[in-house]
Amino acid sequence: MNHIKDNLAQVELQINQACEQAGREQTTVQLLAVSKTKPAEQVEQAYHAGQRAFGENYLQEAVEKIQQLTHLDDLIWHFIGPIQSNKTRQIAQHFDWVQSVDRAKIITRLNEQRAEHNNPLNICLQVNISGEESKSGIQVNELAQLAQLVHESPHLTLRGLMAIPEKGNAEQSFSQMQQLFEQLQAQYSSVDTLSMGMSDDLAQAINNGSTMVRIGTAIFGARQ
Template sequence: MTLDDIIAQHHNQVLARIQAAAKRAGRPVDAVGLIAVSKQQPVAAIRAAYRAGQRAFGESYLQEALTKQAQLTDLTDIEWHFIGRIQSNKTRQIAAHFDWVHGLADPGHARRLSEQRPVGRSPLNVCLQVNLSGETTKGGVAPEALGPLLEHCRALPGLCVRGLMTLPAPSEDEATQRRPFRQLRELRDRFATPDCPLEVLSMGMSDDLEAAILEGATLVRIGSAIFGARLG
């Protein structure tokens, strides 16, 4: 099988899992979007996923992402999502080269991203990251700090707060997997307003996407189930 065949097959399998989970949750099959996490994957793999119909891609390492973007300028409808840790000295390039940021948790980073969003571009879509496990190795704000961060970000003209994101501790048990996803949904319900509905819940990866969708995920971030191990 060619690289195109392998990735197309994997992509279809992931879409089938998403649709099955949505049906199980009683949600429309198109209620959940897919971000293909292409960090540490070669450009050829991204092109293969694109040919399979994928348009949203997630990258965690800025310089690697910029190199790929420069080689993929012919694919004009790709949507780039930054899903890595944000560093202050990299906010200008993130603001200039990405459509979405999923791990925003620092008011200073939010201000810089807003100020550095290029003139003429639509506001940068952002998901605020909440740390529900208390793990110091995970990014995100504590639940009790979400309100002030949300208020701060909503006031910034270069940002559009679209929703919330979390990265829970791994578990093989579905009930345990569902708990933090449920907590994030409940936080969204608490803070959503008519003019800021927080309609996006960015949660769920290759090993727990079903649990995330059962609790309301609208975007799942899938890497290994599409690309497998690093392909090059």
């Protein structure tokens, strides 16, 4: 228990220091604890240390954890992995946020499959900002059309953008993402989230306007 609590405190300290260096309020950056491959017990330990938002990449593993932890009713679950169209129903049923939306078909299916009685599903469009073939995400020229589609979907709320920049070229990518985010904010009042930055480039991301950093290993230890 203590090592997760201590690790969370250390990451929060790093976020606070990065905010200070960037001249930003500490409350403007949220920590998403990436709990993929980690057992439900460790998520619960992080919860009792004050963490509420958790990111998962693998659907079946995530759904099992979500079902095991239903007694913690204020957990916020983010799906951050690649989305196969045959998996959208479960994502729409179990998650609060989807950060890895990258095509119109996925938007349509999530909207249709989100239950009427649930709050709208929070959506971030994933941008392949460095144009890497190995990465998911939309091209910049697709952003306007897909943002409009999310905005017009009654069971979805457009919250912002997510990106995983190319290693070694993060500064330029972060800067471009900040520009895209500010343009989107000017168009849609619901947009408030720029999800970028991980353990290695957290400070750089925050300096370029990130509002949510995704941290896994530094909290939970190396992946199994």
